[in-house]
Amino acid sequence: MSARWGEQRLGQVRDAFLALQEEDPALEVRWDETLRDLQLRVMGEIQLEVLQELMERRFGLEVAFGPAQICYRETIAAPAVGIGHFEPLRHYAEVWLRLEPGAPGSGIAFTSECSTDALAHNWQSLIETHVLEKEHRGVLTGAPLCDVRVVLLKGRAHLKHTEGGDFRQAVYRAIRQGLCGAKSVLLEPWYDFIAILPADQLGRVLADIQRLQGSFSPPEIARDTAVVNGSGPVATFLHYAAELPAFTHGRGHFSAVYGGYRPCHNADEVVAAAGYDPERDLENPPGSVFCARGAGYPVRWCDVPDMAHLK
Secondary structure, three states, X not given: OHHHHHHHHHHHHHHHHHHHHHHOOOOEEEEEOOOOEEEEEOOOHHHHHHHHHHHHHHXXXXXXXXXXXXXXXXXXXXXXXXXXXXOOOOOOEEEEEEEEEOOOOOOEEEEEOXXXXXXXXXXXXXXXXXHHXXXXXXXXXXXXXXXXEEEEEEEEEOOOOOOHHHHHHHHHHHHHHHHHXXXXXXXXXXXXXXXXXXXXXXXXHHHHHHHOOOEEOOOEEEOXXXXXXXXXXXXXXXXXXXXXXXXXXXXXXXXXXXXXXXXXXXXXXXXXXXXXXXXXXXXOOOOEEEEEOOEEEXXXXXXXXXXXXXX
């Protein structure tokens, strides 16, 4: 009875947050059915307090939040070619993709430079679907891949043995194989902020911004009030909205909005802490599958170019 009630209440909480997400697209709600885990992407602790109040007032639900975690992303700094080959027995697909850096905030885009004489249009359309249908993972920490343009260079199908799922596997593996050979960049979310404070506290605030790896424009001072506009990593400024009023005895105010993703200020530290090995990620393998003597066998990502059928 209690287990069923727990599932029912969990479903109510999930549905309530999804309803709030429809009203405010900036609130990103992720539900993992397998882990029964609900994650929210928010801008800071103050927004969590607002969400707690909304959940209780509108839905009659009391909720608590676990420790905040930074949502990192990954991209690439220079073009790279990825090759994916999928050929277990009675299956066949090979795909060559060029991965190019995209504009910040552009997500994942696709285009083709492959002639329909070399690969039929229906297969190319299927490849585009597989490129865009999934949240691909980077190879530094396993964070979602973003701001990458995927270009289809060439591909091959088999007249008898190719099925749609074969190209799915080849595309996923081509992207991962290309990332393993590319120069990847870890990204983190940034704030654009404004701090209003007593002028006699300006020196401390500017020192804090520098200490927290942020940047700022020349301050504006009017009588005894100073205004500072700047930006900085969410990871370091997450608690500053509470710190500034505290040391200014309530006379200071700090507000921030989402400022997009930028290169991570402590990427080496984050990558080391993640301990991510792309070759051990069984759900996102960078290697390919080839066939010999009637059986498929795995090939490491670094050996795929020498084994590929297209040259």
